[in-house]
Amino acid sequence: MKLYGLPGACSLVDHITLQWTGQPFEYEIVPRAGLKTAPFTDINPMGAVPVLVDGDVTLTQNVAILEYIAEQYPQANVHGGTTARARAEARRWLALLNSDVHKTFSMLFGATRMVSTEAAQDELRKTASDRIKEMFALINKRLEGREWLGEARSVADAYLYVILRWAGAFKMDLSAFPNLQAHFARMQADKGVQAALAAEGLK
Numbered sequence: 050m051k052l053y054g055l056p057g058a059c060s061l062v063d064h065i066t067l068q069w070t071g072q073p074f075e076y077e078i079v080p081r082a083g084l085k086t087a088p089f090t091d092i093n094p095m096g097a098v099p100v101l102v103d104g105d106v107t108l109t110q111n112v113a114i115l116e117y118i119a120e121q122y123p124q125a126n127v128h129g130g131t132t133a134r135a136r137a138e139a140r141r142w143l144a145l146l147n148s149d150v151h152k153t154f155s156m157l158f159g160a161t162r163m164v165s166t167e168a169a170q171d172e173l174r175k176t177a178s179d180r181i182k183e184m185f186a187l188i189n190k191r192l193e194g195r196e197w198l199g200e201a202r203s204v205a206d207a208y209l210y211v212i213l214r215w216a217g218a219f220k221m222d223l224s225a226f227p228n229l230q231a232h233f234a235r236m237q238a239d240k241g242v243q244a245a246l247a248a249e250g251l252k
């Protein structure tokens with residue numbers, strides 16, 4: 050398998066998951082300047098990472114890629130458990146992180162592309178930050194008394210870790226969310242996470 054990514058972007062979720070499988074894979078950084086042009090747009094017309102190529106299978110979209118990796122390597126147990134209920138629970142958190150939290154972060158990353166005046170950009174950033182904090186409160190509550198979002202560690206935990214890195218980059222105050230901070234520390238100490246960070250030139 051070959052994963053195309055950008056250091057620290059959401060592709061880091063897939064990169065961590067591949068590390069957790071313990072199986073060989075390739076990782077290639079897509080230069081930012083090459084994201085929206087061929088040859089990269091030939092594999093993903095959206096001009097976005099992640100992209101996973103496995104033989105004649107080319108996949109885009111985190112959720113599809115993460116499910117594919119989990120199903121190719123069931124022994125890695127990155128689905129969040131063995132029962133349908135446990136897996137659904139892990140998927141529920143994955144969906145919240147990918148569809149809601151990530152998308153709201155996109156407003157912080159892309160405020161200048163979305164609205165033109167500085168006042169509108171500030172308002173957008175404030176609204177997005179407030180919404181993210183509401184969702185962080187929900188996730189913090191879920192993590193009360195538990196180590197992982199699902200019954201067992203899963204791809205959702207890798208997603209939360211990457212999102213919390215973004216929160217750090219935006220200097221968001223997470224002091225009201227001790228369970229998020231503990232989750233971040235747990236992930237940061239993980240060997241697979243450390244290997245993915247090192248390969249992306251990150252700490």
Ligand SMILES: N[C@@H](CCC(=O)N[C@@H](CS)C(=O)NCC(=O)O)C(=O)O
Nearest residue numbers: 058059060096097098099110111112
């Ligand atoms: N819905 C997509 C979102 C992918 C996405 O937002 N990728 C970002 C990095 S986190 C990207 O490549 N952005 C480059 C750009 O569009 O400029 C997924 O889950 O894979």
